[in-house]
Amino acid sequence: TQLLEQSPQFLSIQEGENLTVYCNSSSVFSSLQWYRQEPGEGPVLLVTVVTGGEVKKLKRLTFQFGDARKDSSLHITAAQPGDTGLYLCATLGNYGQNFVFGPGTRLSVLP
Amino acid sequence: NAGVTQTPKFRILKIGQSMTLQCTQDMNHNYMYWYRQDPGMGLKLIYYSVGAGITDKGEVPNGYNVSRSTTEDFPLRLELAAPSQTSVYFCASSPGGIATNEKLFFGSGTQLSVL
Numbered sequence: 001t002q003l004l005e006q007s008p009q010f011l012s013i014q015e016g017e018n019l020t021v022y023c024n025s026s027s028v029f030s031s032l033q034w035y036r037q038e039p040g041e042g043p044v045l046l047v048t049v050v051t052g053g054e055v056k057k058l059k060r061l062t063f064q065f066g067d068a069r070k071d072s073s074l075h076i077t078a079a080q081p082g083d084t085g086l087y088l089c090a091t092l093g094n095y096g097q098n099f100v101f102g103p104g105t106r107l108s109v110l111p
Numbered sequence: 112n113a114g115v116t117q118t119p120k121f122r123i124l125k126i127g128q129s130m131t132l133q134c135t136q137d138m139n140h141n142y143m144y145w146y147r148q149d150p151g152m153g154l155k156l157i158y159y160s161v162g163a164g165i166t167d168k169g170e171v172p173n174g175y176n177v178s179r180s181t182t183e184d185f186p187l188r189l190e191l192a193a194p195s196q197t198s199v200y201f202c203a204s205s206p207g208g209i210a211t212n213e214k215l216f217f218g219s220g221t222q223l224s225v226l
Binding site: 004009033035040041042043044045048088090092093098099100101102103104 | 152
């Protein structure tokens with residue numbers, strides 16, 4: 001089973017600051033997904049990246065897939081309290097079309 | 112738009128009791144999954160199903176059972192609850208198409224405590 005590492009584990013910032021969180025593995029990703037999970041809810045898919053070097057933007061969120069497809073980053077510009085949540089990266093696992101999840105980065109954006 | 116619906120939202124069990132976590136989806140998805148989420152550990156796959164009548168074990172199946180009699184429903188059964196099963200349980204579904212385009216749709220979870 002591919003193991004995913006995420007850093008940092010926790011991040012607390014003020015509204016308006018920028019931040020970057022990371023996801024990496026010792027193995028090559030076939031594809032990588034980023035999910036956001038709000039308290040008391042299930043994860044919601046933000047983006048899927050497939051091609052090495054790929055960059056995708058979703059409003060203030062920028063997702064980058066490493067050239068070697070072993071790492072990915074999520075950058076948030078001008079963070080808002082609504083960005084608070086647990087950010088999970090995931091990649092295809094070994095069961096059906098299951099996804100294996102990293103432990104997550106818990107982000108808190110203070111007003 | 113109901114999506115994936117899980118019940119109950121919260122439950123407290125005594126050691127040795129049994130219960131069924133309900134999950135239903137209205138998106139006609141072929142694939143359904145049960146995950147558990149422990150603090151700092153990400154989500155771990157318990158069981159999955161690729162269609163009605165077909166189920167298989169995931170990474171952490173011990174102590175659990177599932178069935179899939181219809182496309183819509185995928186209940187998770189705990190037979191003899193143990194404190195190690197204290198966790199948040201998520202049901203998810205996906206269409207089951209091209210793997211790199213797959214998207215998981217999650218329910219809102221069941222928080223289970225075994226005391």
